[in-house]
Amino acid sequence: MIDEAYPVPFTIERRRAPRAVVLTNRSPERLTALSFSVLGAGLLRTSAPLILDPGRQVRLLVSGQELPRRGIVVVRWFRPDGSEYLWRITF
Template identity: 50%
Template sequence: MAPPPQHLRVDVAGSPYGAAMLTPAYAVPFELDRSRAPRVHRLVNRGDEPVLGLRVTLLGCGLLVPVASTRLEPGASMTVSVIGIELSRSAIAVVRWFRPTGEEYLWRFSF
C-alpha cells in the first residue's frame, strides 16, 4: 500500500497532540436495557473497568428518580425510573461518571 500524499501526512512526533492521536478512543462502557421501557431503563456496565461517581440526570420535561452510585463494577447494573409525557420528544438523560484514572465523561441517551 502506498503512503498517503505529503499534504495528508501528519507529523505526530512534532505535534503536542502526537500521543493523544495514537491513543485509541475510550468507548462508552454502558449498554441501555430498554426491556421495561418506557418507565424503567437499566444501565449496564459492559466495560472492563469500574465506573466511579455515576450519576444520571434528566434534561427537559419529565421526572427522573435521582440516581447515583459511588461505584458500578463491570457487569453490574443500575435502574433508572422516569415518567413524563412524550419523553422521546421532550427529554434526554445525561449520564456522568469518572474512570478510575479520574477522567470525567458525559453520555446522553434519548427515550
C-alpha cells in the same frame, strides 16, 4: 497529545422506556461517581453518586404525567484514571 478512542462502557435495555432504562457496565473498569440527570419533561429519581463495577446494572426510573416521546438522560461518570465522561441517552 491525542487520546485513544474510549468506547461507551454501557449497554442499554430500553424495553420499558420511557419509564425505565437499565444500564449495564460492560467494561472491565469500575466506574465511580456515576450520576444522572434528565433533560426536558419528566422527573428522574436520583440517588447519591454510584459506583458501578464491571457487569453490574443500574435502573433509571423516569416519572411524570406527560413524558415526552423522546427524552434525554445525561450520564456522568469517572474512569479509574480520574477522567470525567458525559454521555447522552435518548429514550
